[in-house]
Amino acid sequence: MMMFFPWKRALRKKTVWFSLIVMLALGMVAAFAPWLAPHDPYQWSLVGAHSSLPPMWVNNPFKPGLAIYPLGTDNYGRDVLSRLIFGTRTAFFLALTAVPLAAFIGTLVGLISGYAGGRLDAAIMLFSDMIQSLPGIMFLVIIVLIFRSMLSPSWLHGLITLVIGFAAVSWVGLARQIRINVMLIKSQLFVEAAVGLGASPLFVITQHLFPNVLHVILVWIINNIPAVILLEAVLGYIGVGVTSAIDGGEFTVTSWGGMFFSGRSALSRNPLMLMIPSLCILLISMSFILLGDFLNETTRQEQE
Numbered sequence: 001m002m003m004f005f006p007w008k009r010a011l012r013k014k015t016v017w018f019s020l021i022v023m024l025a026l027g028m029v030a031a032f033a034p035w036l037a038p039h040d041p042y043q044w045s046l047v048g049a050h051s052s053l054p055p056m057w058v059n060n061p062f063k064p065g066l067a068i069y070p071l072g073t074d075n076y077g078r079d080v081l082s083r084l085i086f087g088t089r090t091a092f093f094l095a096l097t098a099v100p101l102a103a104f105i106g107t108l109v110g111l112i113s114g115y116a117g118g119r120l121d122a123a124i125m126l127f128s129d130m131i132q133s134l135p136g137i138m139f140l141v142i143i144v145l146i147f148r149s150m151l152s153p154s155w156l157h158g159l160i161t162l163v164i165g166f167a168a169v170s171w172v173g174l175a176r177q178i179r180i181n182v183m184l185i186k187s188q189l190f191v192e193a194a195v196g197l198g199a200s201p202l203f204v205i206t207q208h209l210f211p212n213v214l215h216v217i218l219v220w221i222i223n224n225i226p227a228v229i230l231l232e233a234v235l236g237y238i239g240v241g242v243t244s245a246i247d248g249g250e251f252t253v254t255s256w257g258g259m260f261f262s263g264r265s266a267l268s269r270n271p272l273m274l275m276i277p278s279l280c281i282l283l284i285s286m287s288f289i290l291l292g293d294f295l296n297e298t299t300r301q302e303q304e
Helices: 014-031 080-116 118-133 136-150 157-185 189-196 201-237 256-266 272-303
Strands: none
Touching: 014 080, 014 272, 080 118, 080 157, 080 201, 080 256, 080 272, 118 157, 136 157, 136 201, 157 201, 189 201, 201 256, 201 272, 256 272
Protein backbone atom coordinates (compact mmCIF):
# COMPACT_ATOMS: atom_id res chain seq x y z
CA MET A 1 0.00 0.00 0.00
CA MET A 2 1.23 3.48 -0.86
CA MET A 3 2.10 5.83 1.96
CA PHE A 4 -0.59 8.37 2.73
CA PHE A 5 1.68 10.98 1.13
CA PRO A 6 5.23 10.25 -0.10
CA TRP A 7 6.89 13.36 1.33
CA LYS A 8 10.51 12.34 0.71
CA ARG A 9 9.91 11.69 -2.97
CA ALA A 10 7.67 14.74 -3.29
CA LEU A 11 10.23 17.19 -1.98
CA ARG A 12 12.65 16.17 -4.73
CA LYS A 13 10.21 17.40 -7.40
CA LYS A 14 10.25 21.04 -8.50
CA THR A 15 6.61 20.87 -9.55
CA VAL A 16 5.63 19.72 -6.07
CA TRP A 17 7.60 22.59 -4.54
CA PHE A 18 5.76 25.01 -6.83
CA SER A 19 2.41 23.50 -5.82
CA LEU A 20 3.17 23.63 -2.12
CA ILE A 21 4.45 27.22 -2.27
CA VAL A 22 1.35 28.42 -4.15
CA MET A 23 -1.01 26.59 -1.80
CA LEU A 24 0.83 27.84 1.27
CA ALA A 25 0.85 31.44 0.00
CA LEU A 26 -2.86 31.42 -0.84
CA GLY A 27 -3.60 29.62 2.40
CA MET A 28 -1.84 32.36 4.34
CA VAL A 29 -3.82 34.98 2.44
CA ALA A 30 -7.05 33.18 3.31
CA ALA A 31 -6.10 32.79 6.97
CA PHE A 32 -5.04 36.41 7.45
CA ALA A 33 -7.54 38.02 5.10
CA PRO A 34 -9.02 40.42 7.73
CA TRP A 35 -5.54 41.82 8.40
CA LEU A 36 -4.33 41.87 4.78
CA ALA A 37 -7.39 43.46 3.18
CA PRO A 38 -7.08 47.27 3.17
CA HIS A 39 -10.87 47.73 3.31
CA ASP A 40 -14.03 45.91 4.27
CA PRO A 41 -14.90 43.92 1.11
CA TYR A 42 -18.62 44.10 1.90
CA GLN A 43 -18.76 47.82 2.59
CA TRP A 44 -20.21 49.68 -0.34
CA SER A 45 -19.99 53.41 -0.77
CA LEU A 46 -22.82 55.87 -1.39
CA VAL A 47 -20.28 58.39 -2.63
CA GLY A 48 -20.36 58.32 -6.42
CA ALA A 49 -16.74 59.45 -6.62
CA HIS A 50 -15.62 56.17 -5.00
CA SER A 51 -17.54 53.82 -7.29
CA SER A 52 -16.24 52.32 -10.54
CA LEU A 53 -12.71 53.56 -9.91
CA PRO A 54 -9.92 52.25 -12.18
CA PRO A 55 -6.62 50.91 -10.76
CA MET A 56 -4.50 53.51 -8.98
CA TRP A 57 -1.98 53.80 -11.84
CA VAL A 58 -4.65 54.78 -14.39
CA ASN A 59 -4.64 58.52 -14.88
CA ASN A 60 -8.16 59.07 -16.15
CA PRO A 61 -8.95 62.81 -16.30
CA PHE A 62 -12.61 62.18 -15.46
CA LYS A 63 -12.15 59.55 -12.72
CA PRO A 64 -8.50 58.82 -11.86
CA GLY A 65 -7.43 55.91 -9.70
CA LEU A 66 -6.77 56.41 -6.01
CA ALA A 67 -3.87 54.99 -3.99
CA ILE A 68 -6.22 53.79 -1.25
CA TYR A 69 -7.86 51.50 -3.84
CA PRO A 70 -4.86 49.88 -5.59
CA LEU A 71 -6.97 47.74 -7.97
CA GLY A 72 -9.91 50.11 -8.14
CA THR A 73 -13.50 49.63 -7.02
CA ASP A 74 -16.59 48.00 -8.46
CA ASN A 75 -19.93 49.58 -9.33
CA TYR A 76 -20.90 49.70 -5.65
CA GLY A 77 -17.65 51.27 -4.47
CA ARG A 78 -16.27 48.07 -2.95
CA ASP A 79 -12.49 47.64 -2.98
CA VAL A 80 -11.45 45.08 -5.64
CA LEU A 81 -8.24 44.08 -3.82
CA SER A 82 -10.12 43.39 -0.59
CA ARG A 83 -12.72 41.34 -2.42
CA LEU A 84 -9.96 39.37 -4.12
CA ILE A 85 -8.29 38.61 -0.78
CA PHE A 86 -11.54 37.52 0.88
CA GLY A 87 -12.41 35.51 -2.23
CA THR A 88 -9.42 33.31 -1.38
CA ARG A 89 -11.24 32.33 1.81
CA THR A 90 -14.29 31.29 -0.14
CA ALA A 91 -12.19 29.18 -2.51
CA PHE A 92 -10.47 27.36 0.36
CA PHE A 93 -13.73 26.89 2.23
CA LEU A 94 -15.24 25.16 -0.80
CA ALA A 95 -12.09 23.10 -1.39
CA LEU A 96 -12.00 21.89 2.23
CA THR A 97 -15.73 21.13 2.55
CA ALA A 98 -17.31 20.27 -0.80
CA VAL A 99 -14.60 17.91 -2.04
CA PRO A 100 -14.16 15.96 1.24
CA LEU A 101 -17.96 15.60 1.53
CA ALA A 102 -18.19 14.23 -1.99
CA ALA A 103 -15.21 11.96 -1.25
CA PHE A 104 -16.91 10.64 1.89
CA ILE A 105 -20.11 9.80 -0.01
CA GLY A 106 -18.25 8.24 -2.92
CA THR A 107 -15.98 6.21 -0.63
CA LEU A 108 -18.88 4.88 1.43
CA VAL A 109 -20.94 3.97 -1.62
CA GLY A 110 -17.98 2.42 -3.44
CA LEU A 111 -16.92 0.28 -0.48
CA ILE A 112 -20.44 -1.03 0.15
CA SER A 113 -21.19 -1.64 -3.52
CA GLY A 114 -17.88 -3.35 -4.27
CA TYR A 115 -17.92 -5.59 -1.21
CA ALA A 116 -21.62 -6.52 -1.19
CA GLY A 117 -22.01 -7.26 -4.91
CA GLY A 118 -25.19 -8.89 -6.15
CA ARG A 119 -28.48 -7.01 -6.23
CA LEU A 120 -27.30 -4.23 -3.91
CA ASP A 121 -24.36 -3.52 -6.20
CA ALA A 122 -26.65 -3.55 -9.25
CA ALA A 123 -29.10 -1.14 -7.57
CA ILE A 124 -26.35 1.26 -6.53
CA MET A 125 -24.81 1.22 -10.00
CA LEU A 126 -28.22 1.85 -11.57
CA PHE A 127 -28.74 4.86 -9.31
CA SER A 128 -25.25 6.18 -10.09
CA ASP A 129 -25.94 5.77 -13.81
CA MET A 130 -29.05 7.92 -13.37
CA ILE A 131 -27.06 10.63 -11.61
CA GLN A 132 -24.28 10.50 -14.19
CA SER A 133 -26.69 10.67 -17.13
CA LEU A 134 -28.02 14.05 -15.99
CA PRO A 135 -26.33 17.19 -17.38
CA GLY A 136 -23.95 17.99 -14.54
CA ILE A 137 -24.00 21.78 -14.65
CA MET A 138 -27.77 21.99 -15.08
CA PHE A 139 -28.39 19.48 -12.28
CA LEU A 140 -26.08 21.46 -10.01
CA VAL A 141 -27.83 24.74 -10.83
CA ILE A 142 -31.19 23.16 -9.94
CA ILE A 143 -29.85 21.85 -6.62
CA VAL A 144 -28.30 25.22 -5.76
CA LEU A 145 -31.52 27.09 -6.53
CA ILE A 146 -33.66 24.62 -4.54
CA PHE A 147 -31.50 24.66 -1.41
CA ARG A 148 -30.94 28.40 -1.63
CA SER A 149 -34.68 28.97 -1.17
CA MET A 150 -34.83 26.46 1.72
CA LEU A 151 -31.91 27.73 3.81
CA SER A 152 -32.21 30.78 6.00
CA PRO A 153 -30.11 33.75 4.84
CA SER A 154 -26.67 33.97 6.39
CA TRP A 155 -23.08 34.45 5.31
CA LEU A 156 -22.96 30.67 4.70
CA HIS A 157 -26.14 30.81 2.65
CA GLY A 158 -24.67 30.36 -0.82
CA LEU A 159 -21.64 28.37 0.31
CA ILE A 160 -23.70 25.56 1.82
CA THR A 161 -25.84 25.26 -1.28
CA LEU A 162 -22.80 24.92 -3.50
CA VAL A 163 -21.19 22.37 -1.14
CA ILE A 164 -24.36 20.26 -1.17
CA GLY A 165 -24.74 20.59 -4.93
CA PHE A 166 -21.15 19.64 -5.73
CA ALA A 167 -21.23 16.65 -3.39
CA ALA A 168 -24.54 15.48 -4.87
CA VAL A 169 -23.27 15.35 -8.45
CA SER A 170 -19.57 14.47 -8.13
CA TRP A 171 -19.44 11.41 -5.84
CA VAL A 172 -20.25 8.99 -8.67
CA GLY A 173 -16.81 8.95 -10.28
CA LEU A 174 -15.00 8.15 -7.03
CA ALA A 175 -17.58 5.52 -6.08
CA ARG A 176 -16.98 3.69 -9.34
CA GLN A 177 -13.20 3.81 -8.94
CA ILE A 178 -13.37 2.47 -5.40
CA ARG A 179 -15.90 -0.22 -6.38
CA ILE A 180 -13.55 -1.57 -9.05
CA ASN A 181 -10.58 -1.56 -6.67
CA VAL A 182 -12.57 -3.24 -3.91
CA MET A 183 -13.77 -5.99 -6.26
CA LEU A 184 -10.15 -6.71 -7.15
CA ILE A 185 -8.86 -6.56 -3.58
CA LYS A 186 -11.58 -8.69 -1.99
CA SER A 187 -10.59 -11.63 -4.19
CA GLN A 188 -7.06 -11.65 -2.82
CA LEU A 189 -5.93 -14.26 -0.32
CA PHE A 190 -5.53 -12.01 2.73
CA VAL A 191 -9.16 -10.86 2.43
CA GLU A 192 -10.46 -14.37 1.84
CA ALA A 193 -8.45 -15.56 4.86
CA ALA A 194 -9.98 -12.85 7.05
CA VAL A 195 -13.48 -13.83 5.92
CA GLY A 196 -12.71 -17.52 6.48
CA LEU A 197 -11.59 -16.77 10.04
CA GLY A 198 -14.97 -15.19 10.75
CA ALA A 199 -14.18 -11.50 10.34
CA SER A 200 -17.27 -9.32 10.06
CA PRO A 201 -17.94 -7.29 6.88
CA LEU A 202 -17.32 -4.08 8.84
CA PHE A 203 -13.91 -5.36 9.99
CA VAL A 204 -12.95 -6.45 6.48
CA ILE A 205 -13.99 -3.11 4.99
CA THR A 206 -12.31 -0.91 7.59
CA GLN A 207 -9.15 -2.96 8.17
CA HIS A 208 -8.42 -4.49 4.77
CA LEU A 209 -10.30 -2.73 1.97
CA PHE A 210 -10.33 0.91 3.03
CA PRO A 211 -6.55 1.19 3.71
CA ASN A 212 -5.86 -0.19 0.25
CA VAL A 213 -7.97 2.42 -1.55
CA LEU A 214 -6.67 5.43 0.40
CA HIS A 215 -4.37 6.40 -2.45
CA VAL A 216 -7.34 6.43 -4.85
CA ILE A 217 -9.26 8.73 -2.50
CA LEU A 218 -6.31 11.08 -2.02
CA VAL A 219 -5.64 11.42 -5.74
CA TRP A 220 -9.35 12.00 -6.43
CA ILE A 221 -9.57 14.73 -3.78
CA ILE A 222 -6.52 16.57 -5.08
CA ASN A 223 -7.70 16.32 -8.70
CA ASN A 224 -11.20 17.59 -7.85
CA ILE A 225 -10.29 20.61 -5.74
CA PRO A 226 -9.62 22.68 -8.90
CA ALA A 227 -12.95 21.43 -10.27
CA VAL A 228 -15.02 22.90 -7.44
CA ILE A 229 -13.14 26.21 -7.58
CA LEU A 230 -13.66 26.44 -11.34
CA LEU A 231 -17.28 25.43 -10.90
CA GLU A 232 -17.88 28.23 -8.42
CA ALA A 233 -16.33 30.67 -10.88
CA VAL A 234 -18.56 29.44 -13.72
CA LEU A 235 -21.69 29.62 -11.58
CA GLY A 236 -20.67 33.01 -10.27
CA TYR A 237 -20.17 34.26 -13.82
CA ILE A 238 -23.75 33.36 -14.72
CA GLY A 239 -25.07 34.66 -11.40
CA VAL A 240 -25.91 31.35 -9.71
CA GLY A 241 -22.89 30.91 -7.46
CA VAL A 242 -22.33 31.62 -3.78
CA THR A 243 -23.57 35.15 -4.38
CA SER A 244 -26.83 36.42 -5.74
CA ALA A 245 -27.17 39.72 -7.54
CA ILE A 246 -30.97 39.45 -7.41
CA ASP A 247 -31.80 39.23 -3.71
CA GLY A 248 -28.83 41.19 -2.37
CA GLY A 249 -26.86 38.12 -1.30
CA GLU A 250 -23.87 39.51 -3.15
CA PHE A 251 -23.26 41.81 -0.19
CA THR A 252 -22.99 38.96 2.35
CA VAL A 253 -20.12 36.96 0.84
CA THR A 254 -17.40 37.58 -1.72
CA SER A 255 -15.85 35.08 -4.13
CA TRP A 256 -13.83 34.96 -7.29
CA GLY A 257 -16.93 33.84 -9.16
CA GLY A 258 -18.83 36.79 -7.76
CA MET A 259 -16.07 39.06 -9.01
CA PHE A 260 -16.52 37.56 -12.46
CA PHE A 261 -20.22 38.37 -12.31
CA SER A 262 -19.73 41.98 -11.22
CA GLY A 263 -16.68 42.43 -13.46
CA ARG A 264 -18.46 41.69 -16.72
CA SER A 265 -19.89 45.20 -16.91
CA ALA A 266 -16.49 46.71 -16.05
CA LEU A 267 -14.38 44.81 -18.58
CA SER A 268 -13.46 47.88 -20.62
CA ARG A 269 -12.98 50.13 -17.58
CA ASN A 270 -11.12 47.76 -15.25
CA PRO A 271 -10.21 44.41 -16.86
CA LEU A 272 -8.29 43.47 -13.69
CA MET A 273 -11.62 42.60 -12.08
CA LEU A 274 -11.67 39.57 -14.38
CA MET A 275 -7.97 39.03 -15.03
CA ILE A 276 -6.70 38.80 -11.45
CA PRO A 277 -9.34 36.32 -10.17
CA SER A 278 -8.63 34.31 -13.33
CA LEU A 279 -4.91 34.30 -12.50
CA CYS A 280 -5.62 33.17 -8.92
CA ILE A 281 -7.84 30.35 -10.18
CA LEU A 282 -5.17 29.37 -12.71
CA LEU A 283 -2.44 29.25 -10.06
CA ILE A 284 -4.39 27.23 -7.52
CA SER A 285 -5.74 24.87 -10.18
CA MET A 286 -2.29 24.34 -11.68
CA SER A 287 -0.79 23.63 -8.25
CA PHE A 288 -3.35 20.94 -7.42
CA ILE A 289 -3.18 19.45 -10.92
CA LEU A 290 0.61 19.15 -10.72
CA LEU A 291 0.31 17.58 -7.28
CA GLY A 292 -2.30 15.15 -8.58
CA ASP A 293 -0.05 14.20 -11.52
CA PHE A 294 2.78 13.47 -9.10
CA LEU A 295 0.55 11.20 -7.00
CA ASN A 296 -0.69 9.40 -10.12
CA GLU A 297 2.89 8.82 -11.22
CA THR A 298 3.86 7.58 -7.76
CA THR A 299 0.92 5.19 -7.69
CA ARG A 300 1.83 3.72 -11.10
CA GLN A 301 5.45 3.22 -10.02
CA GLU A 302 4.40 1.37 -6.86
CA GLN A 303 2.02 -0.86 -8.79
CA GLU A 304 4.72 -1.89 -11.27
